[in-house]
Amino acid sequence: MSMRWGLTVPLGGVPLADHAAVFPALADAGFTDAWTAEVAGTDAFTPLALAAAWEPRLRLGTAIAPVYTRGPGLLAMTAAALAETAPGRFQLGIGASSPVVAGDWNAADFVKPFARSRDMLRFLRAALSGELIDQEFPTFTVKRFRLERPPAVPPQILLAALRPQMLHLAAAEADGVILNWLSAADVHTALAETKAAGPDFAVATRIFVVPTDDAAYARAVGRRLITSYLTVPAYAAFHRWLGREEALTPMWRAWESGDRKGALASIPDSLVDELVVHGAPDEVRARVQAYADAGVTIPVMALLPTPELERGGLSALTSLISALGRGDS
Numbered sequence: 001m002s003m004r005w006g007l008t009v010p011l012g013g014v015p016l017a018d019h020a021a022v023f024p025a026l027a028d029a030g031f032t033d034a035w036t037a038e039v040a041g042t043d044a045f046t047p048l049a050l051a052a053a054w055e056p057r058l059r060l061g062t063a064i065a066p067v068y069t070r071g072p073g074l075l076a077m078t079a080a081a082l083a084e085t086a087p088g089r090f091q092l093g094i095g096a097s098s099p100v101v102a103g104d105w106n107a108a109d110f111v112k113p114f115a116r117s118r119d120m121l122r123f124l125r126a127a128l129s130g131e132l133i134d135q136e137f138p139t140f141t142v143k144r145f146r147l148e149r150p151p152a153v154p155p156q157i158l159l160a161a162l163r164p165q166m167l168h169l170a171a172a173e174a175d176g177v178i179l180n181w182l183s184a185a186d187v188h189t190a191l192a193e194t195k196a197a198g199p200d201f202a203v204a205t206r207i208f209v210v211p212t213d214d215a216a217y218a219r220a221v222g223r224r225l226i227t228s229y230l231t232v233p234a235y236a237a238f239h240r241w242l243g244r245e246e247a248l249t250p251m252w253r254a255w256e257s258g259d260r261k262g263a264l265a266s267i268p269d270s271l272v273d274e275l276v277v278h279g280a281p282d283e284v285r286a287r288v289q290a291y292a293d294a295g296v297t298i299p300v301m302a303l304l305p306t307p308e309l310e311r312g313g314l315s316a317l318t319s320l321i322s323a324l325g326r327g328d329s
Contacts, residue, residue, distance in 0.1 A: 007324075065095075068103075068116065132146040157175055176202025176203060
């Protein structure tokens with residue numbers, strides 16, 4: 001198994017307060033990492049602060065904290081506080097996010113995402129090391145900012161990247177890269193663009209998992225996810241680059257015409273099975289391990305709800321966590 005084995009938190013349907021039982025269950029099962037996303041649920045940092053307090057065995061990461069939704073100083077302060085809370089256990093993942101998250105929901109101007117990501121990466125690297133920042137970056141200006149509480153152990157910074165330009169930036173200036181929405185077979189295509197990275201370069205990948213033997217149910221969930229994500233321009237361009245234009249064009253055309261049912265129906269089972277992991281726990285572990293075998297150093301499962309989990313509640317969820325974990329292997 002991979003040396004690192006992660007799960008996305010918080011888990012759907014489980015109140016944050018009840019994660020006091022979830023985090024120890026993760027560590028007991030052999031999970032090494034808890035990683036958060038930030039879209040329209042919890043923020044990226046609060047669940048990790050709870051994990052830091054409730055389970056000291058877990059490593060922690062954000063995947064991702066968007067570079068538009070906080071000012072540079074606030075993002076540095078928040079990352080520094082979590083790094084101080086969990087010394088040596090926290091990795092800061094940042095990325096551009098999307099026009100909807102940044103612009104429609106957070107009133108930010110989603111312009112020059114590559115440049116903004118680059119500038120925030122450079123600012124954070126210096127700020128988290130305790131430097132005084134008084135600089136005009138191409139996409140923002142910071143005047144005489146210095147952290148009052150720079151962390152004794154600055155967090156590693158990972159950059160979310162899809163296509164070559166951002167992948168090259170991650171390899172050149174970040175401590176690692178965060179991949180998303182690709183198959184295990186696609187990993188080599190992405191990592192071919194990071195050959196300039198050092199030997200300790202981290203590769204975290206979110207892997208969507210529907211833990212059920214009901215393939216029809218899992219594929220229905222997967223189709224809804226694919227239409228939600230791969231119609232976003234950045235992800236559409238990513239999958240064109242990966243070579244899926246022919247497979248996805250019928251979905252894109254139906255979606256653009258407003259035919260949502262047609263878009264869902266146009267996605268072949270084979271594509272869903274490539275991009276969304278589903279099956280019994282043993283099958284899921286094997287599929288996730290394939291990402292690690294391809295070069296991912298931190299495979300991070302993102303569990304999606306199933307009827308069995310909804311009926312079974314927290315007890316069923318903790319049992320599933322145990323079944324998906326690495327155990328003593």
